[in-house]
Amino acid sequence: MSVRRPWAVSARLVAIGVAVLWLVTGGSGSASSAQAAEYGQAREAPVVVDPQTVELIEAVLDQREREVAAGEGSTSLHPDASDDVRQRWARATAGFAGVGMSVYEEELQRPVLDLTPPGLVGPDGEPVVVVEVTRHWAVEGVDPHPAADTLLLAVSTTSGTATVVHDDPLRRLGVTSSRTLWEVAEVTVERDGGVVLVGEPSRAARMREVAGLLRRAHDTISAIDPPAAYLVLVPTGADQAKEFLQTPLDVSKFVAFVSFSVDRSESWQAGPPRLVLQEGNLRRRSTTRQVAILAHELVHVDALADSGPLTPLWVHEGYADWEANSRTATARGQLEIPEAHQFRSGSVGDIVAAYDASEALFARVADLLGNDAPRRLFDEVGSARSVPGTLTHRVDEALARLGLDRATLGGTS
Numbered sequence: 001m002s003v004r005r006p007w008a009v010s011a012r013l014v015a016i017g018v019a020v021l022w023l024v025t026g027g028s029g030s031a032s033s034a035q036a037a038e039y040g041q042a043r044e045a046p047v048v049v050d051p052q053t054v055e056l057i058e059a060v061l062d063q064r065e066r067e068v069a070a071g072e073g074s075t076s077l078h079p080d081a082s083d084d085v086r087q088r089w090a091r092a093t094a095g096f097a098g099v100g101m102s103v104y105e106e107e108l109q110r111p112v113l114d115l116t117p118p119g120l121v122g123p124d125g126e127p128v129v130v131v132e133v134t135r136h137w138a139v140e141g142v143d144p145h146p147a148a149d150t151l152l153l154a155v156s157t158t159s160g161t162a163t164v165v166h167d168d169p170l171r172r173l174g175v176t177s178s179r180t181l182w183e184v185a186e187v188t189v190e191r192d193g194g195v196v197l198v199g200e201p202s203r204a205a206r207m208r209e210v211a212g213l214l215r216r217a218h219d220t221i222s223a224i225d226p227p228a229a230y231l232v233l234v235p236t237g238a239d240q241a242k243e244f245l246q247t248p249l250d251v252s253k254f255v256a257f258v259s260f261s262v263d264r265s266e267s268w269q270a271g272p273p274r275l276v277l278q279e280g281n282l283r284r285r286s287t288t289r290q291v292a293i294l295a296h297e298l299v300h301v302d303a304l305a306d307s308g309p310l311t312p313l314w315v316h317e318g319y320a321d322w323e324a325n326s327r328t329a330t331a332r333g334q335l336e337i338p339e340a341h342q343f344r345s346g347s348v349g350d351i352v353a354a355y356d357a358s359e360a361l362f363a364r365v366a367d368l369l370g371n372d373a374p375r376r377l378f379d380e381v382g383s384a385r386s387v388p389g390t391l392t393h394r395v396d397e398a399l400a401r402l403g404l405d406r407a408t409l410g411g412t413s
């Protein structure tokens with residue numbers, strides 16, 4: 001299930017480890033019907049921003065890029081921007097510099113539409129324009145290609161210059177800007193080879209322990225070779241995780257997950273993986289179980305680039321479990337394909353059952369076609385990009401290319 005934001009902004013998949021979810025990243029609430037009606041009546045047709053204003057906004061985006069490169073600066077902000085906006089930008093510039101960027105670019109989404117809701121003005125009552133900006137960023141030595149985030153910025157263009165008034169002006173309509181962990185908290189960075197771990201300074205010692213667990217997890221996955229470089233985010237708890245993921249869903253029960261943005265500038269491309277740890281939940285498991293959980297996540301890290309918009313959760317999770325458990329799962333009797341909701345609702349036992357069923361389906365694929373077939377199935381499903389057809393239809397096509405069908409997979413033929 002893919003989650004799309006209004007205004008064609010980027011969607012984010014969050015694959016949760018022991019319980020994997022697709023999470024809505026569209027903010028903590030949704031627009032009321034009255035707000036939506038008011039907005040729709042006021043904006044019956046898209047309004048394109050004039051070229052002179054676009055030029056001013058592009059200049060302030062260039063300034064923001066320079067401030068990120070320097071690791072500090074606030075010239076891009078309106079003199080009367082709120083303390084929240086200023087603090088968030090200060091954390092952002094310091095955080096991006098601390099993590100280390102090989103790419104940081106902010107680009108106006110084309111065509112440049114005026115998304116300003118009724119009644120929104122600057123601190124001094126001046127008019128502002130709300131625009132959609134795509135932020136491309138890549139961690140030095142880690143990301144093979146940039147992540148693509150969506151920012152919604154309210155910009156004042158008085159006196160022939162542009163400054164950012166607010167970085168989240170459409171929240172009341174249920175549409176939010178993307179966030180990084182270092183935009184919501186002061187962070188420190190720990191490095192272990194190519195693995196970059198980011199969390200609050202109080203988590204530094206634990207992040208070093210996690211780096212060791214990740215090395216052990218890497219060694220347990222003998223049949224694949226997951227990337228040796230990736231970004232690990234360690235929020236202090238569920239509340240902080242919800243804040244930077246911008247989801248209304250309860251993530252407190254989950255242990256680890258892999259999140260990624262989606263770049264649709266040309267076609268569908270999964271952004272670099274971000275391994276997010278609910279460190280408190282992870283720590284309560286035995287060391288053996290922690291390693292197993294992280295091994296599952298590393299399979300996601302490895303397979304992510306070959307996924308697509310029509311890759312269902314049972315394919316993501318079944319393949320990850322099958323590889324992480326050293327391809328030892330067996331498939332007996334009749335099997336059913338779990339629905340997406342079974343991975344995120346019900347009791348813990350119900351969620352675990354969905355994972356077990358998915359792993360068994362991949363075990364059957366291996367029994368029928370050999371141990372290389374599960375990855376081939378994952379890749380075949382992921383190869384469908386911007387194409388017509390339902391998710392079920394595309395999975396059936398992928399099975400057919402491998403010489404299988406749902407009846408055979410389920411054990412009913």
